[in-house]
Amino acid sequence: MNNETRLKLVIDNPFEGIMAIDEKGIVFFVNAFFLEILNSSEQAVVGRPVWDVVPNCRLYETVGQGYSIWGETLKIHAKELLVARFPLKVGGQVVGAMVKTLFPDQTVAKEIVHKLAQPAKTSFQQSLCTCRDIIGETVPMLYVKKLARRASRTSSTLLITGESGTGKEIIAQAIHTRSVRREAPFITVNCGAIPENLLETELFGYVDGAFTGAKKGGKPGKFELANGGTILLDEIGDMPLYMQVKLLRVLQEREVWRVGATSPTKLDVRVMASTNTDLKQLAKDKKFREDLYYRLNVLEINLPPLRDRIADLPLLIEALICRINSKIGADAKAITPASLDILKSYNWPGNVRELENLLEQAINWSEDAIIDVRKIPMKPWELEAVSPALQADQPFRNVVEQTERDLIISALQKTNGNKAMAARMLNIQRSVLYKKLERMNIAY
Structure with missing residues (x-):
């Protein structure tokens, strides 16, 4: 096959129509696809003015304009086509123009436009943490990594415990991305952030007409979205306790009932739960169902607090600086030895959440690549040093709570009482801040 034959195959492909005119508007080329649209022959088209061949075609205007037009609709007979027209130039001089169809027909065009309008669907693990994101080489963290590897080999229910900010969701994501479910959805639900009256529909969904204002056609809950x-x-x-009963049934039956449904939906979902509270103690206090606790605690991973693995600080700081640089476009390299x-x-x-927040503050305030944390306006270690709650004869929980209280009050003072800004400064959700203000009886 010679080059001329190959070129003809390319030009006369069955998916793209092409027609070209010279500087006088005379058609000098038309391919087979365009001839089919015109329902005409090459002899009847080539050599004729374009306005005679396609009366409503604006191709000749392109010769005078000298620039391209994309996405224009051209109607030939009863068929509408999405086309582009652009000038043909030699040495910067316009010597003609060409029109080409962008899609075989409008149906294909609409399908592609619809696909482009949808959110990009990428594989789930791309935006999730992996085992590489579990930072730490101290004995407690090596044990956590070992448990995470084992937990990734099974679909058993997993309970992840640890203080707030220790990275419980990172562990959950890492286990998911290492498991056989890695290509399927990973869905997170914050049970404390969703209002009680919305929690059931958020978790289990609802059917069409389940209540006034329900979305037409119903809506799947988070459990259905996580299926597989x-x-x-x-x-x-x-x-809430009433929801714990419903969750227990889901774990037992592996099915959910949408609000208003007359039949259940079967599920294949691995359930993980995380908490910074002592569920066993809550169960003893009748604030958490004991049977649900044992259903959730098939496997357990407890994350150590940062104070128990201070030796991991250099590794954590290095990883967090890289993450913050990517997030805010900074170029920090490290922190000073004094820091x-x-x-x-x-x-x-x-x-770790507090550490990341502090480093981001320091990077924002610093003009150097080597960061000095002493330059940040709010220095939590100074609050800790002067707080009367740090007396040795006080329980440790009081020490932590007093420090947290001081941090919250300081943030509110710096933001003139703006709770949304204070929550961002403290790197916590606004709903969490409101709960802390209520629990600590802070009126601001």
């Missing part, structure tokens, strides 16, 4: 994959019930200790000494001596009531 994993659902993480974050802050499970905040789930590291300060951070090693601090108690870290907010754990």
Whole structure:
């Protein structure tokens, strides 16, 4: 096959129509696809003015305009086509123009436009954490990594415990991305952030007409969205008791009932739950169902607080600086030795989340690639040093709570009482801040 034959195959493909005119508007080329649209022959088209061949075609205007037009609709007979027209130039001089169809027909065009309008569907693990994101080489963290590897080999229900800010969701995501469910959805539900009256529909969905204002056609809940994959019930200790009964049934039966449904929906979902509270104690206090606790606690991973693995600080700081650089477009390299000494001596009531927040503050305030944390306006280690709650004869929980209280009050003072800004400064959700204000009886 010679090059001329190959070129003809390319030009006369069955999916793209092409027609070209010279600088006088005379058609000098038309391919087979365009001739089929015109329902005409090459002899009847070539050599004729374009306005005679396609009266409503604006191709000749392109010769005078000298620029391209994309996405224009051209009607030939009863058929509408999406086309582009552009000038043909030699040495910068316009010598003609060409029109080409962008799609075989409008049906194909609409399908592609619809696909482009949809959110990009990427594989689930691309935006999730992996085992590489579990930072730490101390004995407690090596044990956590070992448990995470084992948990990824099974679909048993998993309970992840640990103080707030220790990275419970990172562990859950890493286990999911290492498991056989890695290509399926990973759905997170914050049980403490959703209002009680909406929690059931959020988790289980509803059918068409289930209640006034229900979306037409109904709506799947988070469990259905996670089908085939994993659902993480974050802050499970905040789930109301009446919902705990319904969740227990889901775990037992592996099916959900949408609100208003007359039949259940079968599920294949791995359930993970996380909490910073002592569920066993809550169960003893009748604030959490004991049977649900044992259903959730088939496997358990307890994350150590940052103060118990201070030796991991250099690795954590290095990883967090890279993450923050990517997030805010900074170019920080490291922290000063004096900064590291300060951070090693601090108690870290907010754990890794607090560390990331502090580093982001320091990077924003610094003009150097080597960061000095002493330059941030709010220095939690100074609050810790002067707080009367740090007296040795007080229980440790009081120490932590007093430090947290001081941090919250300081943030509110700096933001003139703006709770949304204060929550961002503290790197916590606004709903969490409101709960803390109520629990600590802080009126601001």
